[in-house]
Amino acid sequence: MISRVAVVPHPPLLVPELSPGSAGPLREACLAAVSRLGDRWLAVGGHDEDLTIEPQSAGSFGGYGVDVPVSLSRDRIGPSDLPLPALVAGWLRERAGAASVRVRLIERRTEPADCARLGKQLADADETGLLVLADGSNRHGPRAPGSEDGRAPGFDRAVAEALANADAEALLALDPRLAEDLGAGGRAPWQALAGLGPGWRAELLYSAAPFGVGYHVAVWEREHQSK
Numbered sequence: 001m002i003s004r005v006a007v008v009p010h011p012p013l014l015v016p017e018l019s020p021g022s023a024g025p026l027r028e029a030c031l032a033a034v035s036r037l038g039d040r041w042l043a044v045g046g047h048d049e050d051l052t053i054e055p056q057s058a059g060s061f062g063g064y065g066v067d068v069p070v071s072l073s074r075d076r077i078g079p080s081d082l083p084l085p086a087l088v089a090g091w092l093r094e095r096a097g098a099a100s101v102r103v104r105l106i107e108r109r110t111e112p113a114d115c116a117r118l119g120k121q122l123a124d125a126d127e128t129g130l131l132v133l134a135d136g137s138n139r140h141g142p143r144a145p146g147s148e149d150g151r152a153p154g155f156d157r158a159v160a161e162a163l164a165n166a167d168a169e170a171l172l173a174l175d176p177r178l179a180e181d182l183g184a185g186g187r188a189p190w191q192a193l194a195g196l197g198p199g200w201r202a203e204l205l206y207s208a209a210p211f212g213v214g215y216h217v218a219v220w221e222r223e224h225q226s227k
Helices: 024-034 084-096 112-122 152-164 168-172 176-181 187-194
Strands: 004-008 040-047 051-053 057-060 069-071 100-107 129-133 200-208 215-222
Touching (some): 004 024, 004 187, 112 187, 152 187, 176 187
Parallel strands (some): 004 129, 040 129
Antiparallel strands (some): 200 215
């Protein structure tokens, strides 16, 4: 049963070999968050299609400029072509020293109710730690990857507040069309998180848009869990 959650973004710049020195505070927050997940993780992220990737898989960041190998478990079978969320999940797993991470990717246009339904199913997974891989809007400021949009700050501010307060209703209220307009690929994973239901306490570790993209790092723990 899922008892702890770490919410992180998944840009390649988290990996020092790909972006030395430019994302230190964000990287540190992500590593602090996943350090609380325990030994076996389930990860959920957005993708072009629904996809499950088992822990025996491995891959590399070679497609992003540097051949940094990663694996989803200590007992990997061999390399495969892993999507970016799975690569980041594997990289974070290795940094945290966890045994394994199973990755469940959701088609990005999945309706909120279907995302929440999936989250409700994932709540009873064999793993105890859930890693939510989700980026905010890519339209913050004039140098943003998706060009500037004045609605981006308000959108990501609402996401940060929802994550800080374990507010599932606020996450489910995120507008899929607005999220798509703003280039916020994390909308579906956040709404899957909302499907876990009530009874969580939350801590927001990081929330900023240092590279024109909204990045949020948070930890949720079930209220009955000891600190």
